[in-house]
Amino acid sequence: MKINRIYAIVLRFLFLFRHSFDRLTDVFYWPTIDLFIWGLTGLYFQKFAPNASSIMMVIISGILFWLVAWRGQYEITVNLLEDLWNKNLINIFVSPLKFSEWIISFLIIGLIKAIMSLAFASVIAFFLYKFRILIFGFYLIPFFLLLIMMGWWIGFFVAGLILRFGTRVQTLAWVTIAIVSPFSAIYYPLSILPGWAQVIAKFVPSSYIFEGIRQVIKTGHVSPDKLLASFGLSCIYLALSLLFIRNSFRKVLQKGLVKVY
Amino acid sequence: MAVLQVKNLTKKFGSFTAVDNISFELKEGEILGLLGPNGAGKTTTIQMLLGVLTPTKGEIYYFGKDLTSNREEILEKVNFSSTYTQLPWILTVKENLTYISYLYQISNRQNRIKKIINNFRLEKLIDQRMNELSSGQLTRVNLAKSFINFPKVLLLDEPTASLDPEVANYIRSFLLEERKKFHVSIILTSHNMSEVEEVCDRVIFIDKGKLLANDTPDNLAKTIEISHVELLIKDGLKRTIEYCQRNKITCKLEGRYIIVDLKEREIPQFLRNIMDIGVFYDEISIEKPTLEDYFLAMVKKNNHL
Numbered sequence: 001m002k003i004n005r006i007y008a009i010v011l012r013f014l015f016l017f018r019h020s021f022d023r024l025t026d027v028f029y030w031p032t033i034d035l036f037i038w039g040l041t042g043l044y045f046q047k048f049a050p051n052a053s054s055i056m057m058v059i060i061s062g063i064l065f066w067l068v069a070w071r072g073q074y075e076i077t078v079n080l081l082e083d084l085w086n087k088n089l090i091n092i093f094v095s096p097l098k099f100s101e102w103i104i105s106f107l108i109i110g111l112i113k114a115i116m117s118l119a120f121a122s123v124i125a126f127f128l129y130k131f132r133i134l135i136f137g138f139y140l141i142p143f144f145l146l147l148i149m150m151g152w153w154i155g156f157f158v159a160g161l162i163l164r165f166g167t168r169v170q171t172l173a174w175v176t177i178a179i180v181s182p183f184s185a186i187y188y189p190l191s192i193l194p195g196w197a198q199v200i201a202k203f204v205p206s207s208y209i210f211e212g213i214r215q216v217i218k219t220g221h222v223s224p225d226k227l228l229a230s231f232g233l234s235c236i237y238l239a240l241s242l243l244f245i246r247n248s249f250r251k252v253l254q255k256g257l258v259k260v261y
Numbered sequence: 262m263a264v265l266q267v268k269n270l271t272k273k274f275g276s277f278t279a280v281d282n283i284s285f286e287l288k289e290g291e292i293l294g295l296l297g298p299n300g301a302g303k304t305t306t307i308q309m310l311l312g313v314l315t316p317t318k319g320e321i322y323y324f325g326k327d328l329t330s331n332r333e334e335i336l337e338k339v340n341f342s343s344t345y346t347q348l349p350w351i352l353t354v355k356e357n358l359t360y361i362s363y364l365y366q367i368s369n370r371q372n373r374i375k376k377i378i379n380n381f382r383l384e385k386l387i388d389q390r391m392n393e394l395s396s397g398q399l400t401r402v403n404l405a406k407s408f409i410n411f412p413k414v415l416l417l418d419e420p421t422a423s424l425d426p427e428v429a430n431y432i433r434s435f436l437l438e439e440r441k442k443f444h445v446s447i448i449l450t451s452h453n454m455s456e457v458e459e460v461c462d463r464v465i466f467i468d469k470g471k472l473l474a475n476d477t478p479d480n481l482a483k484t485i486e487i488s489h490v491e492l493l494i495k496d497g498l499k500r501t502i503e504y505c506q507r508n509k510i511t512c513k514l515e516g517r518y519i520i521v522d523l524k525e526r527e528i529p530q531f532l533r534n535i536m537d538i539g540v541f542y543d544e545i546s547i548e549k550p551t552l553e554d555y556f557l558a559m560v561k562k563n564n565h566l
Contacts, residue, residue, distance in 0.1 A: 004365075004366065007363050008360050008361070008364045011359070011363060015349075015352050015356040016349065019390070020351055086348070087345075088346070088349050090308075090311075090313055090341075091346055091361070091406070094312070094313060094336065094339070094341045095336055095361070095410075096333040096334075096336040096365065250315075253313065255274070256305070256308050257313040
């Protein structure tokens with residue numbers, strides 16, 4: 001594994017980030033809009049339940065932490081699409097770049113953007129609603145890592161599908177994580193979900209995290225079993241997703257990288 | 262010494278055989294032309310040589326090492342340029358060359374980028390985005406990219422397509438110079454036959470996935486017996502045409518000129534015969550068969566025309 005090659009791909013996407021209004025919008029504009037709309041909605045609801053001061057906390061933390069999973073997934077799939085749209089995949093793979101280095105560079109760029117996005121949105125949340133993300137203390141780290149892991153495995157599954165079927169399935173890059181969001185119980189407790197949905201939610205790692213986030217808001221602590229369950233599931237899914245994308249890449253090499261579009 | 266050896270390379274897509282059991286070598290410092298009509302299997306072959314398409318059968322060795330098991334080490338010394346691939350269009354020329362340079366182990370990276378920019382006359386374009394460049398400028402950037410890692414083997418797919426004649430000529434000279442200075446070995450595909458004749462030491466001709474010929478451009482051209490005799494007829498143009506038609510000789514008219522296709526040994530007799538029927542000509546030129554004639558003959562023979 002060579003650091004220079006991983007750096008090359010990260011650099012390529014950082015250059016893109018600098019120039020692309022779309023990518024800047026993703027990181028800064030949408031989180032701000034979400035915070036405005038849902039934050040104000042939260043303030044409105046709080047007027048009807050003045051004793052339930054945690055409503056705002058739940059909503060804002062839901063917005064902020066969901067950003068992490070979203071960015072992790074988005075950076076993998078949309079950056080792959082960028083290379084397909086630009087017919088650039090062949091330029092990358094005629095170099096000594098290894099498949100594993102390519103994958104790692106996606107993880108790094110996802111991590112960088114997620115940190116950037118979360119930091120920016122946290123500052124906005126503080127100025128608008130006096131919301132302090134640091135109230136989660138040490139738990140910030142496991143919450144962040146477990147959510148980005150979820151973004152990664154969803155991203156790799158979708159990227160595997162895009163490699164196999166080309167840009168005709170590109171819409172999956174934007175919609176897939178939204179399918180998981182109702183089962184993640186971002187803004188409501190799991191118990192609100194219908195029975196069948198609760199069963200599905202048990203297999204969604206983020207549902208444990210958002211339950212944990214609400215637990216921290218309420219009690220200041222989170223049960224370790226929630227973090228472990230989320231971690232265990234994410235490890236399994238991440239391993240499977242990596243096998244899937246590896247296999248998809250091998251299949252692509254059978255028909256030629258130039259033909260993926 | 263062969264820097265590239267291809268043995269029994271085959272690629273099948275389902276029941277269709279795109280490349281059929283081809284074998285050839287590329288020697289150090291050699292420029293090899295890869296010719297064939299559209300769909301012959303050239304691009305498929307190049308993709309397999311670059312490791313971005315898995316062969317169905319066969320072996321590829323660079324510098325005596327198998328490509329599959331030494332991919333990383335080999336691709337450090339190989340590069341590729343094609344007019345049919347693009348670099349990220351929103352990035353500037355310099356950004357593209359910079360990120361690509363990091364894909365390779367290059368000492369003194371900044372100097373190398375500067376040198377490449379200079380070699381390919383890109384100084385005025387470095388801060389322009391790819392989507393602001395003309396197709397000729399894009400070709401130059403693609404070529405610059407392919408030289409960034411001091412390649413020992415270069416695969417160039419139509420390297421001078423969309424370049425104006427002056428720049429195309431400069432690029433051809435540059436390729437020859439690089440070969441001379443650094444013994445770079447090059448495989449080149451082109452539809453410009455005079456370019457292939459000018460720069461290639463050897464040519465392989467592929468059609469329907471099969472390797473049909475492997476020789477120098479001169480030797481391949483020599484396999485075509487027909488020369489073109491061009492005459493400026495002073496008197497007797499009609500008689501000349503009738504003579505050709507009677508004797509089943511291919512001819513075509515271009516203004517006052519008539520171009521007659523003849524085997525070299527038949528030319529003196531032809532000239533005597535038309536003089537006997539009262540034909541007078543002011544000018545005569547005889548064009549020997551070229552690589553283009555060979556290409557056209559092969560394409561015709563294989564029912565592409």
